[in-house]
Amino acid sequence: MTKPIPPAPFGRRAMLVAAVAMLPAPSIAQGAGQTIRIAVVRATVLAPALLVQQFLPAGWRTDLTPFVAPGDMSNALLTDSVDLAYIGLTIGIVARSREQPISIVANGAGKGTAIIVRADSDIRSIADLRGKRVGNIPLAIHEILLREELRKANMRIQDINLIRLGPADMPGALQRGEIDAFAGNEPNATLAVMGGYGRVLMFPYDNPVGTINVGVLSSDRVTSQRQELMRAWAEAHAKATDRLAADPEGWADLVAREWGYDRTATRRSIDNIELGWRIDARFESQLGAYIDRLQELGVITRKPDMSKLLVKSFVEGVRV
Template identity: 30%
Template sequence: MRLTRPLVTASALLAVAGLAACSPDSAGATPADEDGTTVVTVGTLKGQPHLYHPFLYADLAPEGVEFEVVQFDTSPDIKNAVVSGNIDFGVAGVPSAVSGSAAGQDVVVVAAAADGGSGIIGREGLDGIESLAGLTVGYPQGSSQEILLRLTLESAGLDADSDVELVNLPFSDMASALAAGRIDAFSSAELGPSTALQAGAVQVASPYDTPVGRVNIGLYTTGDLIEEDPDLVQQVVDTHIAATEQMAADPQAWADGVVAEFGIDQAVVETAIENIWPRWEIDAEYTEQVGALVEQMAALKQIDGEVDVEALLDTTFVDASTATS
């Protein structure tokens, strides 16, 4: 089985600027052609295998719907573009959706996308979370990887603020900082862990043995779009489900697609994909894990406002897909 993917249009990276010229009060996808084709814009991150789904949408799209992929640098950028109406959907980190909800923004997760994609990685010779005591550990402040690191340290009786030296670093700097000896270990998201592992680093501990589990990436939109055009939302969720299942069914084709799209080292991508679990279901376990994520984000003061998890996660569309499959 070969995973097919659309070519990103030449204007994709300009799509946000172009859409911003529309009325800020307008919501929903926009008719593009005289034949009434609806263009749906979907944001995702550059070069991330666990957010590859949108590149598969075009060949799986229902009749009358076209997808335009818009690439961003961070999940908060995607979330902001969604809630502002500059794009219709985003495949991005669930913590960004949680932050938006806590701030009173109109953001709703309508499907999961991928679990995992995190790692606690260290220099050669480290073994077990206890081995980090007294060492320098990189982490991206305000991320789910910070939460996973703190909870994993806590489970071993270590205080993240006193028993290790935490160093806030961008995701993209983790592997190079470890290779240069500026840090002894890090907790971060792919592709940092796999890049470091390919260079001789080791996995210190699993980041997934916490109440947050593997929860990471989701598909989200706005409540306004759900209310305005639920049929379109259902079509997008159905397409997303098909793309997610395609990735899960053929990891090699998924890896090959990522390499072809972004020019990333094949071995790094294949290692990263072993640490990612495509999923679309929003079940009881997923809801519980998002609840734990919300609780930890509040405890670390990453969010200030209340988050209604039941309102943040709208299972209507994945439930409908399950019922008709």
Template identity: 30%
Template sequence: MIRRRHLLTAVAVSPLAAPHLANAQAARTVKVGSLRLIHSMTPHFYQRFAPAGLTIEIITFDSPTDGKNAVVTRSVEVGGFGIAAATLGAAAGEPIVVIGAFCNKGMGVVAKTGSGIRDIAGLRGKRVGIWPGSTQEVFALERLRETGMSVRDITAVRVPFGEMHAMLSRGDIDAYVGAEPGPGLSISSGVGELVEYPYGTPMGGLNMILGTSEGLIAQDPALLRTMLTIHRRASEFMMANKAEVADATVRILGAPRAAVDQALGANNVEYTWKLDDTVLRQSRIYAEQMLSLRQIRALPNFDKFLNPRFSNEVATS
């Protein structure tokens, strides 16, 4: 569900903050999909790196699936959302294409303080909040498997990311596998304790990607090259200026400052852009994991689904 639009105007950006980019489109508005998460903040920094005449309109979604659907229907030109949603779409034959990395990590397995849950094995028999179809779900199921368990060994409770902290606080669930700023909020408030950041599997910290549609690649590759250049500059700026990222997250998302500081201070958010060999390999492993879990019926056509062309061009420009 779309929750809001956030329009950033090019005229408010100084020439020094918005250098000229080759092949940029003049007097044009580009719609960019974003999620209401710390690790989806990158589009909010796009405008300062956009060329003159290019206006970025941010459309915020509450679920990765909604973000992916907006790209598929071309309601937005590009969008950042979870690799799970992208893989589900591609495996179903939707014209979704990954053209860049977006953000790694941003996840956390959190238990209620005093629950006695110290590791994944401690989740046995407990009520665990999980959002079905999310990247976090795949990581959770893999960590259960590695521990000799399955989803049948827990009571999985369907909980949206934004409600996980409140449900943990009320005692409606014993633990959750969430997305920042949820884990940061639970830990910083004392309501929850970190069980683990689940990055020890072959999928690493893979989380969000930058996606677009097959049609736009064919129609306007110059625009996509420009957008990935902007995305690169914004991502690199954010990794070097986390205090400014924290300020923007609190201001735009209304997230508690302590939760944001916890997530960024723990290095649990990594803003990325390059679709390199590591991301390509982890994306394939991720899809194979989804297939083994019967979340998809067949692997996507990786030659179409994963397109490093623009990332490679931007890396050498």
């Protein structure tokens, strides 16, 4: 069941989170059906959240709440308003670096980034971005990957002219000539290419940060006190993820139907998304590199304790 949250000023939203936190937590009786409260950002990379319900045991259900602001999602986890959050990994890293009890409990998806230039430009390499206006989401994974590619080309971020833009604003700014390129997400990268005014310069994954993108977060309270819930969810999350990964057409249909996204653009953008649920050696290596970059940029002042940041036991127990 989807329960949208209307836009609200900060004070009202904080009051809403606090009010929800006062509600009784779901029953944790062994063998009893439960409601799993899931926060999600409406994004193609996070579509498995929509399918978890289908793979839960009888009597279980999901309660999906869409969020926009990562900070609100972090607060919802910390106040026990939700059990799980499908979101980028940064809020978990930042929280745990501050010793707040939020952990990464599963992978979600990788890739989903592209560096797009104007189709009629003479930009053919990262080096050609020197002095150019580049649309950017500050400190998002897309900027981190852009920085990685600049590093490989012996360039600094100061060698380009970063233009702060929201993800959905990037294709239009490129089309109007207000920027020369952007490091953006899907499906906005695909929309620029489909519109004929954008061209893929590169998919920036050949670096230590690599393909890492989004995951699933939870709180220490949930992982320690609601283990039956976590086991049921982990099994369902894995099956939902594998189902969509094996059926990109169905994946596109689901996102278009549930979230109203353009079906054609969604389907094309899926070619640049890599669903996954396992916390494996590759994921841990890329996560470590990502954490290093966040520390270098001052987003975090110290690295989180990885033994607390990563709670791998639930996905490691999955048998699919």
